[in-house]
Amino acid sequence: xxxxxxxxxxxxxxxxxxxxxxxxxxxxxxxxxxxxxxxxxxxxxxxxxxxxxxxxxxxxxxxxxxxxxxxxxxxxxxxxxxxxxxxxxxxxxxxxxxxxxxxxxxxxxxxxxxxxxxxxxxxxxxxxxxxxxxxxxxxxxxxxxxxxxxxxxxxxxxxxxxxxxxxxxxxxxxxxxxxxxxxxxxxxxxxxxxxxxxxxxxxx
Amino acid sequence: xxxxxxxxxxxxxxxxxxxxxxxxxxxxxxxxxxxxxxxxxxxxxxxxxxxxxxxxxxxxxxxxxxxxxxxxxxxxxxxxxxxxxxxxxxxxxxxxxxxxxxxxxxxxxxxxxxxxxxxxxxxxxxxxxxxxxxxxxxxxxxxxxxxxxxxxxxxxxxxxxxxxxxxxxxxxxxxxxxxxxxxxxxxxxxxxxxxxxxxxxxxxxxxxxxxxxxxxxxxxxxxxxxxxxxxxxxxxxxxxxxxxxxxxxxxxxxxxxxxxxxxxxxxxxxxxxxxxxxxxxxxxxxxxxxxxxxxxxxxxxxxxxxxxxxxxxxxxxxxxxxx
Numbered sequence: 001x002x003x004x005x006x007x008x009x010x011x012x013x014x015x016x017x018x019x020x021x022x023x024x025x026x027x028x029x030x031x032x033x034x035x036x037x038x039x040x041x042x043x044x045x046x047x048x049x050x051x052x053x054x055x056x057x058x059x060x061x062x063x064x065x066x067x068x069x070x071x072x073x074x075x076x077x078x079x080x081x082x083x084x085x086x087x088x089x090x091x092x093x094x095x096x097x098x099x100x101x102x103x104x105x106x107x108x109x110x111x112x113x114x115x116x117x118x119x120x121x122x123x124x125x126x127x128x129x130x131x132x133x134x135x136x137x138x139x140x141x142x143x144x145x146x147x148x149x150x151x152x153x154x155x156x157x158x159x160x161x162x163x164x165x166x167x168x169x170x171x172x173x174x175x176x177x178x179x180x181x182x183x184x185x186x187x188x189x190x191x192x193x194x195x196x197x198x199x200x201x202x203x204x
Numbered sequence: 205x206x207x208x209x210x211x212x213x214x215x216x217x218x219x220x221x222x223x224x225x226x227x228x229x230x231x232x233x234x235x236x237x238x239x240x241x242x243x244x245x246x247x248x249x250x251x252x253x254x255x256x257x258x259x260x261x262x263x264x265x266x267x268x269x270x271x272x273x274x275x276x277x278x279x280x281x282x283x284x285x286x287x288x289x290x291x292x293x294x295x296x297x298x299x300x301x302x303x304x305x306x307x308x309x310x311x312x313x314x315x316x317x318x319x320x321x322x323x324x325x326x327x328x329x330x331x332x333x334x335x336x337x338x339x340x341x342x343x344x345x346x347x348x349x350x351x352x353x354x355x356x357x358x359x360x361x362x363x364x365x366x367x368x369x370x371x372x373x374x375x376x377x378x379x380x381x382x383x384x385x386x387x388x389x390x391x392x393x394x395x396x397x398x399x400x401x402x403x404x405x406x407x408x409x410x411x412x413x414x415x416x417x418x419x420x421x422x423x424x425x426x427x428x429x430x431x432x433x434x435x436x437x438x439x440x441x442x443x444x445x446x447x448x449x450x451x452x453x454x455x456x457x458x459x460x461x462x463x464x465x466x467x468x469x470x471x472x473x474x475x476x477x478x479x480x481x482x483x484x485x486x487x488x489x490x491x492x493x494x495x496x497x498x499x500x501x502x503x504x505x506x507x508x509x510x511x512x513x514x515x516x517x518x519x520x521x522x523x524x525x526x527x
Binding site (some may be wrong): 025050052054055056059081083084086087095137144146147148155 | 243244245248272279326
């Protein structure tokens with residue numbers, strides 16, 4: 001009987017094992033940017049955990065001053081960021097134009113704040129806002145499970161002040177709304193991460 | 205007296221063993237969909253990190269959140285030690301907890317271990333030794349690689365680790381495939397021999413009772429070495445953090461504590477496979493055709509699982525090489 005109980009406990013423990021396996025923990029903030037016709041894209045900021053930060057500092061902060069000068073930022077972009085193009089920078093966007101995963105981003109920078117490294121970059125994605133409401137879903141999610149990506153507690157999404165456009169948002173995990181995507185390597189998939197659901201409109 | 209012949213074959217205890225065995229076997233099959241090589245997507249690597257199309261369930265997300273919290277608290281504890289704090293025991297307890305939670309996710313060779321113990325005769329002692337050895341080796345490899353890189357190539361520890369790790373993983377998965385093929389050949393040879401002579405080789409009884417011979421010791425050692433010699437990325441990151449705080453010895457102790465936490469899981473998986481197999485086999489009528497079918501099915505199935513596991517883990521590297 002003892003063996004039975006032991007086996008059941010172990011078996012149950014084992015069943016817990018079918019799970020993800022993150023090594024990097026990061027929080028994201030999304031900032032919408034407007035152009036003349038509607039959305040022009042999103043600024044994405046990632047705040048990393050202290051352990052990942054230590055690794056990047058060790059390899060790329062050559063003068064050990066815990067700040068990154070433009071030369072160091074360029075090296076970080078080249079060696080510890082640009083490879084994310086193969087993963088569409090973990091960004092999923094769905095709008096009335098369809099599903100979109102970026103293959104390139106702009107204006108990358110890296111900086112230290114509160115003892116943690118931050119990455120910040122712009123995802124160009126023009127979405128016109130005409131008459132009526134436009135719904136846009138944005139998710140930042142690593143489907144390789146190497147990174148666990150959450151949202152910052154305070155102001156996870158920022159909408160710029162504008163006389164032309166206005167909007168509001170919710171963050172939700174809606175298992176009824178899948179984000180279908182085709183990755184850069186041609187593989188297809190569907191995911192339902194916690195996503196920002198933006199509702200945008202043109203001011204009359 | 206051969207007590208195995210007098211064991212009861214029915215009752216609630218036996219039913220529970222069979223149920224548990226079923227769950228353990230189900231786990232092995234379920235986990236295949238998620239057992240994929242995990243490269244670091246930030247760095248260029250010969251193997252692209254494998255994608256998943258599924259999401260963690262809320263319960264599993266809670267496990268991830270717990271890892272996140274424990275790692276933050278662990279980093280704070282290391283930070284305090286670097287500034288004269290004296291909470292090393294608490295730091296090691298956190299490292300143990302982090303290792304345990306970390307190993308509950310995919311990886312850490314749980315599938316290879318469990319498939320081996322389904323396929324080959326082994327007792328609980330072998331399960332404990334193998335599970336603990338794989339976890340300790342996994343962490344020891346991280347210490348060797350990270351400290352080696354740190355003292356030889358101080359400026360590129362994180363990025364070089366990703367490359368070195370990929371090469372070691374490639375070798376490990378290739379060895380696992382080879383071992384699986386050897387186990388498959390052994391199983392098939394036993395079946396052919398039984399057919400030729402018309403007599404049972406006794407492998408089924410050995411499988412159920414866990415009678416370990418010389419060849420089993422050799423193959424188990426090979427599985428342990430090929431599985432454990434790959435550095436654990438989670439341990440590596442903790443080591444890098446400790447080195448960044450100029451605490452190399454705390455890093456070694458934290459890696460050891462983490463490996464003990466991981467061992468709790470790998471030992472658990474090994475024992476679940478051993479007891480699960482015993483439960484299944486003991487529920488079958490002795491010396492029956494069905495029993496023989498199951499014995500051979502487990503031997504072949506376990507070996508095939510090891511081969512498939514190795515190939516699945518190898519596949520991102522093969523895709524990377526072909527690209």
